[in-house]
Amino acid sequence: MLGSAAPHLQQATSAETRTIHLRAASWCSDRHTETQQARVDVCCLTSSPGIRLPMRFDGEDEIGGEALFTFTAVEPFCSDPGRRVPHVCLQVADGVWLSPLAPHELSNVIYQLRTRLDELERQVLPQLTVALAEW
Numbered sequence: 001m002l003g004s005a006a007p008h009l010q011q012a013t014s015a016e017t018r019t020i021h022l023r024a025a026s027w028c029s030d031r032h033t034e035t036q037q038a039r040v041d042v043c044c045l046t047s048s049p050g051i052r053l054p055m056r057f058d059g060e061d062e063i064g065g066e067a068l069f070t071f072t073a074v075e076p077f078c079s080d081p082g083r084r085v086p087h088v089c090l091q092v093a094d095g096v097w098l099s100p101l102a103p104h105e106l107s108n109v110i111y112q113l114r115t116r117l118d119e120l121e122r123q124v125l126p127q128l129t130v131a132l133a134e135w
């Protein structure tokens with residue numbers, strides 16, 4: 001979950017440069033000090049679980065899987081400017097089917113999707129909005 005504290009300055013170490021000064025996201029408790037990662041790989045991250053659904057690839061056995069998983073992140077040294085500020089990544093499934101579904105199974109899927117979409121609207125969206133405002 002995202003915290004309410006404002007972003008804070010942090011000092012981190014990497015193999016590429018001995019000291020990195022970064023503006024850490026408010027939700028990040030990672031000190032980024034013992035990593036062997038390059039500066040471009042530094043990422044302040046928090047996640048929100050998705051929902052488990054009886055997914056299958058077309059014509060294959062059920063594999064199960066998670067849908068609508070999100071993570072909120074800041075990648076302060078990324079070459080993409082959109083990733084240098086708080087943003088959400090939403091995992092959806094392409095080429096994965098929920099089938100065949102009986103009416104009660106479809107009803108259950110609809111309930112899970114609606115519940116998860118409500119969570120995204122009531123929790124993740126406001127948290128992202130606040131994180132960007134504080135940034």
Ligand SMILES: [Zn+2]
Binds near residue numbers: 045
């Ligand atoms: Zn961080």
